[in-house]
Amino acid sequence: MVSNQTKISPEFIQNAARVLKTLGHPDRIKIVEFLEDGEKTVGQIHRDLNMHQPIVSQHLKVMHDRDIVTFRQEGTRYFYSLANNFITKILNCMSEVQAKLDSGEWDFEFSIPNN
Amino acid sequence: MVSNQTKISPEFIQNAARVLKTLGHPDRIKIVEFLEDGEKTVGQIHRDLNMHQPIVSQHLKVMHDRDIVTFRQEGTRYFYSLANNFITKILNCMSEVQAKLDSGEWDFEFSIPNN
DNA sequence: GTATTATATAGTAAAATTACTATATTTCCA
DNA sequence: TGGAAATATAGTAATTTTACTATATAATAC
Incomplete structure (x- = not known):
């Protein structure tokens, strides 16, 4: 699945x-x-x-700096929303992983590390 | 797409x-x-x-603690591999995001923050 | 047995993150 | 005009992460 895909570039990795x-x-x-539900104020x-x-x-x-969210200002309120498809x-x-875990399709279990 | 999926549980978020x-x-x-290419030694x-x-x-x-990788030992060498489907x-x-960026299907561009 | 190879672990200083309190700024409304 | 509301920003101590050097451990080869 993954092995025959485009090589991930160094910039993308960063x-x-x-x-x-x-x-x-x-x-x-x-x-x-x-x-995800739509834009929200702070x-x-x-x-x-x-x-x-x-x-x-x-x-x-922080998320705005990383282009994860954007916002528009309206009076004293800031409406934030998701910035992109990524x-x-x-x-x-x-969510898919969650669904598969919920349905039991995957039996993978996260462990709580003891250190 | 996302809005009508199962609510993500607090445990999953953690x-x-x-x-x-x-x-x-x-x-x-x-x-x-x-x-991804297969198990590798250190x-x-x-x-x-x-x-x-x-x-x-x-x-x-660190990745072993988080269940991201596992390993098997053979003599003095440790063979590490990916632990799960997640x-x-x-x-x-x-990779999909990368492909869409490469193909120009998305015009999204990460910015380099100046702080 | 001794050197070598492969890998883990300890120790640590610098940098980044986190959570919090206090305060400044801007806009709106009475 | 004066206060309240909404939000950003400053400051900071505690914690975590990162990158690195040095060393310990265990298996192997000679």
Whole structure:
């Protein structure tokens, strides 16, 4: 499946690493998942996901730097949304994996490391 | 596409975050990509990818802790391989994204942040 | 047995991330 | 005009990650 595909370029590896690392935080995954539903204000994220407001702003800033989210400003409110298909693609992967785990099609089990 | 799928569980978010964060390092992406070709010894990785041997061992240890790779020992050599379908799935996503970027189907461009 | 090969592990300094508190800025409304 | 609401930003201590050097361990070859 994978072996006969295009060689991944060094630039892509760098960018992919940045995006994957950025996505590698529970809060940010939650935020991104929430944004799949459509654009949201900082306050909506802050209240609905029960996170401190500065934390939300901080995460959004990081994700904006990495081109994961964009925003439009309207008065005092900032409406954030997902920036590109890459992110949706990754999330689709995650959802598919989740579905297969749920259905028992895969018996793979993450372990909690003890160190 | 995504909106009507199963809600991602909190446990999955935690695990996904761990795996994504671990994969979010250029060297580890290279190693994982190399392992797609089949099991490899530490020395092969170290020489073929031109990384310091302790660095390779360190990355492999981290990825083993996260169930991204497994290994079998034969004499003094350790043969590492990818541990599960989750990783291949993520890599497939990355490859697909790469292909679409290469073909121009997507005009998305990562930016290099200046901070 | 001794050197060599292959790999893991220990130790560590520098850098990055995280979570948090406090505060500044902007806009809106009474 | 003055205050409240929404959000960004600054500052910071604790933790984690990273990259590196040195060394330990175990198997093998001579």
